[in-house]
Amino acid sequence: MGSDSTPELLPGSGGLSGSGGLSAPGGLSVPGGLSAPGGLARELPHGTTIVAASFNGGVVMTGDRRATAGNMIAQRDIQKVFRSDEFSCIGIAGVAGIGIDLVRLFQVELEHYEKLEGRALSLEGKANRLAGMVRANLGGAMQGLVVVPLFAGYDTDEGAGRIFSYDVAGGRYEEQRHYSIGSGSVFARGALKKLYSDGMDAPAAILACMQALYDAADDDSATGGPDLTRRIWPLVATVTADGYRRLPEEEAGSYAEAVINERMREPDGPTSPMRPPTSDSE
Secondary structure (H helix, E strand, O other): OOOOOOOOOOOOOOOOOOOOOOOOOOOEEEOOOEEEOHHHHHOOOEEOOEEEEEEOOEEEEEEOOOEEEOOEEEEOOOOOEEEEEOOEEEEEEEEHHHHHHHHHHHHHHHHHHHHHHOOOOOHHHHHHHHHHHHHHOHHHHHOOOOEEEEEEEEEOOOOEEEEEEEOOOOOEEEEOOEEEEOOOHHHHHHHHHHHOOOOOOHHHHHHHHHHHHHHHHHHOOOOOOOEOOOOEOOEEEEEEOOEEEEOOHHHHHHHHHHHHHHHHHOOOOOOOOOOOOOOOOO
């Protein structure tokens, strides 16, 4: 988190300097001497932490429900994980309004392609198309209106779940096993490194992602944890050979309450077992 309490999405996102540009206080400079209204961008609602992990037969994506505007909570139950089509999902971190519009346009483009061609794009093709859409917002990103998606889906050709991350310039990167974006991502990824194991089934992967989100909320003020009083839970979606499925509120709540009950006993969460080295004689 920066000193202005704006969720940090990428290293060095506090300011960009272009040749010939002038920098205004709280703003971002761009080439040609134009200064963007960075203060205004900071006051727009921002979505934050999204976590995804592959499991045996698919992929899970979870997102917290908090949106922040500067140091204020803008919304407590925002949706940041969406169905993009039958076999994929998308999560957003950054300026919420732009991110939601990006998702809607992506959904329409995938549906339009399927109607024209009579078949769906491959998962690789969907990931590439999303990269182009993120790149199209580069001008806005240079002015502080940053949005970064996390894309995941079930590859029907490979029979496995896959995860793709992006940078603000539209760079597309396939991630292995698990990944997280948003201001709490560094804490969520640290937790998943200890909790994730290959060959997990769906319930275990969902629980690991819930634990990671809880750790992110514990250390990052822009990430919201489970809200027991309002019964607001993280959004959870899975994508398998059977397609996209968003967990009902009651089911997502049962995972969240399991995490909370465990944290009442162990506030820092589950620990990874240590395996001391053994001598050759043993």
